[in-house]
Amino acid sequence: MHVVIIGAYGSAGVAVAETLSEHVGETVDRLTLVDNGTPGGGLCILRGCMPSKEVLSAAAHRYQTRHDDRLVGDPPTIDLEETVATKDDHVLGFAEHRRAAVHRLTGREGVEFLHGTAAFVDDHTVHVADVDGEPDERELDADYVVVATGSSVNVPDLDGIDEVDYMTSDEVLDATELPDSGVVMGFGYIGMELVPYLREAGVSDLTVVEHDDRPLDEADPEFGDELLALYREEFDVEILTNTYERSLEPTEDGGVRLHVDRDGESDVVEAEQLFLFTGRRLAVDGLGLENTSISIDEGWVDDTMQSRDDDRVFVVGDVNGKEQILHVAKEQGYVAGDNILAHARGEELERYENVHHHVVFSGAAVYPYARVGYSRFAADEAGLDYHAVMREASDDGVFKTKTTPRGRAELVVDADDGTVLGYQGLHYHADVMAKTMQVAVEMELDVRDLPDRAYHPTTPEILDGLFRAATEKLDRR
Numbered sequence: 001m002h003v004v005i006i007g008a009y010g011s012a013g014v015a016v017a018e019t020l021s022e023h024v025g026e027t028v029d030r031l032t033l034v035d036n037g038t039p040g041g042g043l044c045i046l047r048g049c050m051p052s053k054e055v056l057s058a059a060a061h062r063y064q065t066r067h068d069d070r071l072v073g074d075p076p077t078i079d080l081e082e083t084v085a086t087k088d089d090h091v092l093g094f095a096e097h098r099r100a101a102v103h104r105l106t107g108r109e110g111v112e113f114l115h116g117t118a119a120f121v122d123d124h125t126v127h128v129a130d131v132d133g134e135p136d137e138r139e140l141d142a143d144y145v146v147v148a149t150g151s152s153v154n155v156p157d158l159d160g161i162d163e164v165d166y167m168t169s170d171e172v173l174d175a176t177e178l179p180d181s182g183v184v185m186g187f188g189y190i191g192m193e194l195v196p197y198l199r200e201a202g203v204s205d206l207t208v209v210e211h212d213d214r215p216l217d218e219a220d221p222e223f224g225d226e227l228l229a230l231y232r233e234e235f236d237v238e239i240l241t242n243t244y245e246r247s248l249e250p251t252e253d254g255g256v257r258l259h260v261d262r263d264g265e266s267d268v269v270e271a272e273q274l275f276l277f278t279g280r281r282l283a284v285d286g287l288g289l290e291n292t293s294i295s296i297d298e299g300w301v302d303d304t305m306q307s308r309d310d311d312r313v314f315v316v317g318d319v320n321g322k323e324q325i326l327h328v329a330k331e332q333g334y335v336a337g338d339n340i341l342a343h344a345r346g347e348e349l350e351r352y353e354n355v356h357h358h359v360v361f362s363g364a365a366v367y368p369y370a371r372v373g374y375s376r377f378a379a380d381e382a383g384l385d386y387h388a389v390m391r392e393a394s395d396d397g398v399f400k401t402k403t404t405p406r407g408r409a410e411l412v413v414d415a416d417d418g419t420v421l422g423y424q425g426l427h428y429h430a431d432v433m434a435k436t437m438q439v440a441v442e443m444e445l446d447v448r449d450l451p452d453r454a455y456h457p458t459t460p461e462i463l464d465g466l467f468r469a470a471t472e473k474l475d476r477r
Helices: 011-021 043-047 049-066 080-105 169-174 189-200 221-234 326-345 376-381 397-401 430-442 461-476
Strands: 002-006 030-035 111-115 117-122 125-129 137-141 144-147 151-153 166-168 181-185 205-209 238-240 243-250 256-262 265-271 273-276 280-282 310-315 357-360 369-373 386-392 408-414 420-426
Touching: 002 011, 002 137, 011 030, 011 080, 011 326, 030 080, 043 049, 043 080, 043 169, 049 080, 049 169, 049 189, 080 111, 080 169, 144 326, 166 169, 169 189, 181 189, 181 256, 181 265, 189 205, 189 221, 189 273, 189 357, 205 243, 205 265, 221 238, 221 408, 221 420, 256 273, 310 326, 357 430, 369 430, 376 386, 376 408, 376 420, 386 461, 408 461, 420 430, 420 461, 430 461
Parallel strands: 002 030, 002 144, 030 111, 144 310, 166 273, 181 205, 181 273, 205 238
Antiparallel strands: 117 125, 125 137, 151 280, 243 256, 256 265, 357 369, 369 420, 386 408, 408 420
């Protein structure tokens, strides 16, 4: 059996390769890993989570300096050249580590790596061009093909967008100079993470376009409202809610003019720079899917990670459009690897079931948002009988001592047996606490069995408060 993995440097592709490489010489006769990355390393390492956390750490330090009354004098400025240089140096090391891990697999007989661009010729024939920079070409006949090509920046089809200059998240992460003013399109997780960085890095006048009443669609309304207040009050960002982009045009001085509908009325926003944080799209351009039986539309990839139209083509990670998050991509990759082996043996395949676990490094990562499992809204949609309890960060003195008094947390438990169904947090260290709550949700623990005790570090005491409140509700029933 010959398996070809297209996109072998990414998190999902590596997970598949690691799984299948253990079976080369047994179920798998030959494993070919293909990637055209220069340098290789995968989206998360090169353009996503790792570099963004680098720049956010600088923003977090400046934000906390500005908000600590015990410190005097003007707040420091972020040295963009040093920030980008440090980011690049660290990313280079992360990427080298990833490439080394991939190439170690090729030390096994039957495993090869091709540095080139892959495209389907037909359903299971893959053409690879420019292998290792040489004018070499290969055609691979595969029994199974794994597509793990990730995602790319989405540029919306908006009238006038080709006439103006814009910066995507890629350009912001590399920017050593920023304008004084900007307008932001896109206030999902990319915008929520980068907007505070832009403010702390020197963009003094920043306007954000938000389509709905509040951002953070996956959260209950109180969290979106808290986030709005946080950005407006702590970062001095103008957020236009219930506003839709209509067209763009350049200004005479080289800036941008954005025409919008705001609460049903026409309005105009002008700025020096347009920041485009409008999400990501499936990276399938040039993949040659038109030469196969595969059509891309809603539901084109099953939960087994098989394409709906061809059960010997597996699609994992960002490119399948299910949930574009690193840890989900890895989990999907491991499932796909196991399922390829099972399919080849005629065994039953596993379906990937994801317990919602998501962190947005909002508020310059000082006030991250985390959700694990069900929110109240999601529990209502699922028709669950539940109790929900909420706690304000300001109720816990430890947050005040760390000059991070804002935010809240919520716990959802089953009304009958106390099973922990979900947690949401928008507060200091919510990202760290998410792992603890993921264990509680995935192990279906009874909230009454969770320990209520003093321990260090003390910020998780907000969880103890939720556990106690939920237990009291259950005991009263």
